Amino acid sequence: MRGLKKKRRIQIIVVAFVALASATAIIGYALQDGINFFRSPSQVIAEPPRPAEVFRIGGLVEDGSIVRGQGEEVRFAVTDGGATVPVTFVGILPDLFEEGQGMVGTGRYVNGVFEASEILAKHDETYMPKEVxxxxxxxxVYQDPEGGS
Structure with a gap:
């Protein structure tokens, strides 16, 4: 009788461990697409990511780089002062998107061009994402608009 209880307890522990490991693996797999790492243009040029990798890029929209194409297609360049990455985006840009202002885009880097699926712009005159x-x-090249560092 005593051996049967010990055997049952070991079985329960093994089943609980397998269930916990499976749940962790499923959660990790599900979150894998939701994790987007931030890169600056200099980091993208120094170490280009795989074409299938989705990430965020941020910096300043380069002056004179915005070119509107057919329909909702827009091309521009984003820079951090050390490197510049060309960006393409199909969609409606945020109202506050303009040259010389901060932006963050989500997308993929394919054949030397960042293909953005989402573009975010500053929400007031002084805001810029921390990563940027x-x-x-x-x-x-950063200048604090309020005069501090």
């Missing part, structure tokens, strides 16, 4: 500020500071 850090990348611009790293390049030495």
């Amino acid at each position: 500020v850090d990348a611009l500071k790293e390049q030495g």
Whole structure:
């Protein structure tokens, strides 16, 4: 009788471990598409990501680079002062999107062009995403609009 209880307890522990491992694997697989890493243009040029990898890129929209194509197609360049990456986007841009302003795009880097599926722009005169500020500071081109560092 005592051996049967011990055997049953071991079986329950093994089944619980297998269930926990399976649940962890399923959650990891499900979240894999939802994780988008941020890269600055300098990082993209230095180490180009795989074409299938979805990531976020951020920086300043380069002055004079916005070109509107057929329909809702827009081409522009994003820079962090150290490197410039061409971007294509099909869709409606945010109202606050303009040259010389901060932006973050989500998409893929294919054949030397970032193909954006989503573009986010600043939401007021002074806002810029932390990742973009850090990348611009790293390049030495960030100027704090409020006069601080």
